Amino acid sequence: MRFSNLAVVMTSILASFGEVTEDQELDFCEVFAGCHILHSGAEAWGLRSRCLDVCYTRKMNILTNFGFILLLxxxxxIQRSGTAWYAVPCSSWIWLSRGSTHRSWVQAAGPRRGRSSSVRKANKLARRVAYALEYNFRKGVEYVVENPSSSLLGCFQRHGARRVTIYLGSFGARTLKPVTLWGTVGRLLSDHLLRVGQQSAGADAGVVFEDFDDLEGDDSELEDLV
Structure with missing residues (x-):
């Protein structure tokens, strides 16, 4: 599906469900929410929030057509200037699975031939998340993608995304566990989390903090995610 076709899908959703009314608008949405800590925190701050995860109901499986439409x-x-947070399942993208997925920095989507079923499913999931991110960006909704720092998912970053690495070991985790957050939430990623990253890694630890050039408005770089 091309990004131009995404507009057709969103138009169909609009025709089916109508315009989003003010009382339906959201400030925050946590996708792949798990125990929905961020969603609960957003609600505690008085924000209008929703969370999605297949562990709540199979209807939220975005690998299915129904689940993808539900996600969109x-x-x-989410209102303009709101935030979407995606904690994409990481098992297929991290270094521990490279021996079975055969992913690499050169071929982040895996080799074109001989991809396993699990790799194809993970690629399909990533591609559908990419379409949601594209919609977020074009509407003016900020987004963050959360994944372990060894994940190859970041190879598909777009929209001049920024990223910062924090260490969960500084927040009670049993191991150091570096996690990278990347996205368009400029103030969040450039100020607060940068300070958190410096505090958790140490002043001389070389916190990862980068800008990425904006890409053209097509999905050519996602063609491998099939």
Whole structure:
């Protein structure tokens, strides 16, 4: 599906469900929410929030057509300047699985031939998340993607995304566990989390903090995610 076709899908959703009314608008949405800590925190701050995860119901499996439409239906409710947070499942993208997935920095989507079923499913999931991110960006909704620092998912960053690495070991985790957050939430990623990253890694630890050039408005770089 091309980004131009995404517009057709969103138009169909609009025709089916109508315009988003003010009382339906969201400030925050946590996708792949798990125990929904961020969603709960957003609600505690008085924000209008929703969370999605297949562990709540199989209807939220975005690998299915229904689940993907459900994702887009919720994402479109996030108001301009709101935030979407995606903690994409990482097992297929981290270094521990490279021996079975055969992913690499050169071929982040895996070799074109002989991809396993699990790799194809992970690629499909990443591609559908990429379409949601594209919709977020074009609507003016900020987004953050969360993944372990060894994840190859960041190879598909777009929109002049910024990223910062923090260490969960500084927040109670049993291991150092570096996690990279990347996205368009400029103030969040450039100020607060940069300070958190410096504090958790140490002043001389070389916190990863980068800008990425904006890409053209097509999905050619996602063609391998099939």
């Amino acid at each position: 239906s919720v994402v479109r409710r």
